[in-house]
Amino acid sequence: MGEPTLRLALPKGSIQEATLSLLAKAGFRFAVSSRSYTAQCDDPEIDAKLLRAQEIAKYVEQGVFDAGITGEDWVMENGADVVTVASIPYSKATRNPVRWVLAVAKDSEIHRVEDLAGKRIATEAVNMANRFLAERGIRAQVEFSWGATEIKVPDLVDAILEITETGSSLKANNLRILPVDDTGRDYVVKSYPVIIANRNGWNVPWIRDKIETLAMLMSGAIEAQGKVGLKMNLPEASLAKVSGQIRGMESPTVSKLAETGWVAIEVILDESEVRRIIPALKQAGAKDIIEYPLNKVIP
Numbered sequence: 079m080g081e082p083t084l085r086l087a088l089p090k091g092s093i094q095e096a097t098l099s100l101l102a103k104a105g106f107r108f109a110v111s112s113r114s115y116t117a118q119c120d121d122p123e124i125d126a127k128l129l130r131a132q133e134i135a136k137y138v139e140q141g142v143f144d145a146g147i148t149g150e151d152w153v154m155e156n157g158a159d160v161v162t163v164a165s166i167p168y169s170k171a172t173r174n175p176v177r178w179v180l181a182v183a184k185d186s187e188i189h190r191v192e193d194l195a196g197k198r199i200a201t202e203a204v205n206m207a208n209r210f211l212a213e214r215g216i217r218a219q220v221e222f223s224w225g226a227t228e229i230k231v232p233d234l235v236d237a238i239l240e241i242t243e244t245g246s247s248l249k250a251n252n253l254r255i256l257p258v259d260d261t262g263r264d265y266v267v268k269s270y271p272v273i274i275a276n277r278n279g280w281n282v283p284w285i286r287d288k289i290e291t292l293a294m295l296m297s298g299a300i301e302a303q304g305k306v307g308l309k310m311n312l313p314e315a316s317l318a319k320v321s322g323q324i325r326g327m328e329s330p331t332v333s334k335l336a337e338t339g340w341v342a343i344e345v346i347l348d349e350s351e352v353r354r355i356i357p358a359l360k361q362a363g364a365k366d367i368i369e370y371p372l373n374k375v376i377p
Contacts, residue, residue, distance in 0.1 A: 087146035151269035201239035298374035
């Protein structure tokens with residue numbers, strides 16, 4: 079028999095590049111042809127396919143795949159009975175969650191959720207929309223949209239339930255986001271990508287270990303974003319002063335050097351802090367200062 083293989087579904091489309099980039103930092107590199115749905119991984123224990131994020135949860139539930147990366151929103155929309163292994167906070171362009179928002183034309187007379195009663199709403203997330211409206215006792219006609227949902231308002235529908243990261247596409251189409259409650263909250267659901275597993279596969283030790291390793295390394299790659307490592311040599315007499323300047327993740331690692339009166343310091347900190355502290359480190363007598371990038375930080 080051959081080596082065991084993890085059947086993995088990856089999202090094709092808007093977050094494809096962000097997902098593959100994050101996986102590369104986690105240590106898993108995939109080669110994807112523009113016309114292929116197969117993603118060749120440099121790890122021979124992974125057999126990956128690219129699918130629309132909307133479909134991944136149901137195929138993982140059915141056991142077609144052992145695991146997948148998809149939005150938590152699509153797991154909810156499909157009502158998929160899967161194991162949610164980890165939430166991975168990234169999106170197409172930022173680390174912010176995507177939001178499902180109700181939007182209407184900028185000049186629409188619809189200003190509150192209650193005003194949607196009797197109206198027509200288009201969305202890809204029909205179950206999410208119906209559940210939201212039912213919880214508020216609002217009767218409206220919800221229809222499935224195959225895409226390009228923004229352009230349907232106001233000629234084809236009165237409102238849409240649409241996914242957004244920055245809101246720029248909605249503004250470009252002259253749409254206005256509705257508040258969904260009295261606090262002014264402007265989203266129905268917030269969602270991050272999640273790593274999910276088939277329930278039966280999750281009980282197979284090898285599969286579970288492989289998925290947990292993938293989740294740990296991807297989380298480590300997320301944790302490393304915006305951080306760098308800094309190491310230097312410093313006169314021991316300046317150590318107390320410098321320690322107050324370095325606001326790292328934890329206390330700096332300090333090691334004595336063979337040269338009497340000198341120590342080596344290593345720390346992980348936000349990259350934005352580097353430009354502030356390097357001049358102070360030099361004034362304190364630090365030398366041989368090295369800044370280096372990080373791929374992963376595993377707590």
